[in-house]
Amino acid sequence: MTEQSFTFDGRPVAFRSGQSLGAALTAAGVRSWRTTRADGRPRGLFCGIGVCFDCLLVVDGRPNERACLQPAAAGMQVESQEGTGHGHLEV
Amino acid sequence: MAEPGSDVVVVGAGIIGAACAFFGARAGLSITVLDRGSVGGGTTSRCEGNILVSDKGPGPELDLALASRSLWLDLAAEHGAERYELEEKGGLVVATSEAGLSSLRSFAAGQGTGGVIAEPVASERLRDHEPNLAAGLPGGAFYPQDMQVQPVLAAASLLAAARDLGARVVTGEEVTGALRGADGRITAVRTARTTYPTAAVVNAAGTWGAVVGERLGGTVPVLPRRGFILVTEPLPRVVRHKVYSADYVDNVASGDAGLETSAVVEGTRGGTVLIGASRERVGFDETLSVEVLRRLAAQAVRLFPFLAQVRLMRSYRGFRPYCPDHLPVIGSDRRVPGLLHACGHEGAGIGLAPATGRLVADLLTGAPPQLDPAAFDPMRFVLEDA
Known part of the structure; x- marks a missing residue:
């Protein structure tokens, strides 16, 4: 089977077909990829089934994707997320 | 076996029941709050927590809303705005x-x-x-003047304040009926499990007020x-x-x-x-x-x-x-001595809760009401025989 990869904060992360971003990152030893809005605390997978919205990250420029639900795809540019991901809307 | 008696049983631990319990306890009454579910588990947890005057024209509901708004500010000043997440957002x-x-x-x-x-x-x-x-x-x-609270937190905080004044809160306790004396007065509230001796019952069951009212002997059209x-x-x-x-x-x-x-x-x-x-x-x-x-x-x-x-x-x-006339039902049910209603606040229950609770406390203690309750009289829906 050919090795596929996406990038996470610029470095390649390998994944198997059908794996979620959250599963691939965890398998690669990455446990957190978001900071909380109020206190900047680290967050990663919590419920793992799409309910808790804790494992948010930025996928190809789109903030607030759930890592546990988003299937990994070759060439995806995944970034860790700070805050709401919508800072430009603040009034 | 019966539970210890109290002056008043409040049916419903939503925002209205919580406000009735708090103002009743503050007026010196011993209060037991019963709810078949949890604190704020009904409409209180399905709303936005608004305290609005902007959507009301002149009339009794606006008078109640303005009185209530100032009581919300008093509660926030007394207990801390954080206890309610009260925000004067406009x-x-x-x-x-x-x-x-x-x-x-x-x-x-x-x-x-x-x-x-x-x-x-x-x-x-x-x-x-x-x-x-x-x-x-x-x-x-x-x-x-429009404001907002976190409604479930607000109900829980009001109940906590009522408990500090001696009130008792029992959740998971569904009211099934009332016991009445020879003169027709309520003497106790029955639940599936036990009975609660009391001199008065407040129906604060919100959207389920019609069912609870019927079980207590006086239904209301909510x-x-x-x-x-x-x-x-x-x-x-x-x-x-x-x-x-x-x-x-x-x-x-x-x-x-x-x-x-x-x-x-x-x-x-x-x-x-x-x-x-x-x-x-x-x-x-x-x-x-x-x-x-x-x-x-x-x-x-x-x-x-x-x-x-x-x-x-x-x-x-x-x-x-x-309620068909968009006004809450607050006051004594003259068909059943000892029964009061405080329900039917439609989408304004959070905003109207403190003034409702204070009015109910006034009616229970016989103090002169600080607001004319005539427009909210539960008997307005009933054709009363002479």
Whole structure:
């Protein structure tokens, strides 16, 4: 089977077909990829089934994707997320 | 075996029951609160926590709302605003047509005579209040008195304050009926498990007030009016006030059973934006309606175009306690001595809760009521024989 990869904060992360971003990152030893809005605390997978919205990250420029639900795809540019991901809307 | 007796049993641990318990306990009464579910588990947890004067014209409900608003401020000053997450955010009502603007202007002028502060906002000034608002809306009105609390937290905090004054709160306890003496007076409340001796019962069961009233011997015509709310992903502060379209006021006042929607948008402390509001009378049907969600989302995007780029996290729905004349039912039930009602506040229960609780406490203790309760008399629905 050919090795596929996406990038996470610029470095390649390998994944198997059908794996979620959250599963691939965890398998690669990455446990957190978001900071909380109020206190900047680290967050990663919590419920793992799409309910808790804790494992948010930025996928190809789109903030607030759930890592546990988003299937990994070759060439995806995944970034860790700070805050709401919508800072430009603040009034 | 019976439980220890109390002066008053309050049925319902939502915001109204909590307020009745708090003001009753403060007046020196011993109070037991019973709820078949949990604290704030009914409509209190399905709303937005609004304390509004902006949607009310002059009349008894506005008088109750203004009295209640000042009691909310007193409670926040006494216990700390954080106990309720009380926010004096203000409301911005936006007209979406020239005709809508002229009726908003005349409605607002009438409100002024009832004690509501309404500041006209010209089209070009709307975005000073709400920078993310759509361009080109004809105008609106700003209502600095509108406020918001976190409703479940507020109910829990009021009950905690009542307990500090000696009240007892029992959840998971469903009221099944009342025991009455030879003179017809209530002597105890029966539950599935036990009985609670008491001299008086307050029916604060909200949307379920008709059923509870019937079990206690005096029903009231409270019906469910369903509403959906959409919840966005957490955002920075994107909406400063409660913002709604002017047709919301007509929807609230309507008696139509069919679906009515109007755009209502506001932020929360947690960062999510709440989007309402729909009204329809379909009984206690909890079925998710994609059509309602679609309409709510589309209307909100017309007011705040950025919302089209924002994800929805979930939706919820609940049942407002609707009365045919849109007024709450507060007062003694003369068919059943010892029974009082405090329910039927429709979509305004959070805002109206403290004044309702204080009025009930006045009625229970015989103190002169600080507000004329005549318009809320439960007997207005009953043809009384001589």
